[in-house]
Amino acid sequence: MPTFTALTTLADGEKARALAESMEEMDPTPDGVGVFEMEDGSGLWEVGGYFTEAPDEVALSLLAAAYGARPFAVSELPDTDWVAKVRRELVPVQAGRFFVYGSHDADKVPEDCVPLLIEAAMAFGTGHHGTTLGCLRALDRLMNAGIEARNVADIGCGTAVLAMAAAHVWPRPVLASDIDPVAVEVAEANAAVNGLSEKVICVEAAGFDHPTLAAAAPFDLVFANILKGPLIDLAPSMAESTAKGGHVILSGLLVEQAEEVIAVYSAAGYSLAHREDIVDWSTLTMRRE
The missing domain is CATH 3.40.50.150 (Vaccinia Virus protein VP39)
Structure with a gap:
């Protein structure tokens, strides 16, 4: 199943939240919408939506203009087994006495540690x-x-x-x-x-x-x-x-x-x-x- 993302930024947190709420009224409806304050010191807020159908780019353009946001960048993500990908990349981590690992690495848990199991699907x-x-x-x-x-x-x-x-x-x-x-x-x-x-x-x-x-x-x-x-x-x-x-x-x-x-x-x-x-x-x- 293809997945599409639509991302934009704007400088006002209240408007960013309002834009996110308006996106939820779109057709096709996004499967998820998020609002995040960017951590780079720019003062910008990122608004993003995830779609399993191609989003209406005209509607996105109108929403961006209405809330003073930059034009949405729309991308189609490759069809990826994300759990398998995370499992490959989720190598165990040692932090002092603590050992964080996925179930696929259960055989690597040292005997003298505090084990913390985090499944790849919850990573x-x-x-x-x-x-x-x-x-x-x-x-x-x-x-x-x-x-x-x-x-x-x-x-x-x-x-x-x-x-x-x-x-x-x-x-x-x-x-x-x-x-x-x-x-x-x-x-x-x-x-x-x-x-x-x-x-x-x-x-x-x-x-x-x-x-x-x-x-x-x-x-x-x-x-x-x-x-x-x-x-x-x-x-x-x-x-x-x-x-x-x-x-x-x-x-x-x-x-x-x-x-x-x-x-x-x-x-x-x-x-x-x-x-x-x-x-x-x-x-x-x-x-x-």
Whole structure:
């Protein structure tokens, strides 16, 4: 089955979301529409649609003009078995004591590691990206320093690989939240295949806005591997939800964005404990004073 993409950019986030909503009324209807703030510092927003029928390019042109967006770039993707492709490319990743792998590499799991199984069909946020790798390394460093977190949250959990890592090494359940209901389903599925359904509690929430999270706070460790803008917006509620002396591990940041996030969290009552840059991405470990 052919797949088509239609992508454009514009400078206004509100208009970008409105454009995405209008795309959902097209005929043929897109199978999915996404809106993303670009991470290159340009201030632009990307709007994209995925179609299993060739989209109406005249309608796309009219929508782009109506919302002040650049003309849509329409492409036909090759017919690809994406799960097989990911399986070929998804090599195991070692991050300190943690070993992230797919079931096709189960025979490669070392005996002296903490294994984290992520299936190829659920392979966003697997440890291969510099942000997730940085977070796992940060957790490993905290453990090497003798820190044991009794109350942990993974905000914007994606696959829940970070929540699962904490649940593997510490006795109490870990809360994992995501604003995307699909991500919550993926997180629950990954917890199940790792035998952690009772220890990784998944909820759909924006930030800490959920009764389960509110009842469990304050946390002595919080993961937030999201993006610069949401991290900055989250700082006040993060401070309210972190125990004194607790740590937060922040990522999803380009290297050039890290200083701004450090400044915001320092003003909210945190101090920088460690920073690691992996290629273009930065991971911050900060301690609540």
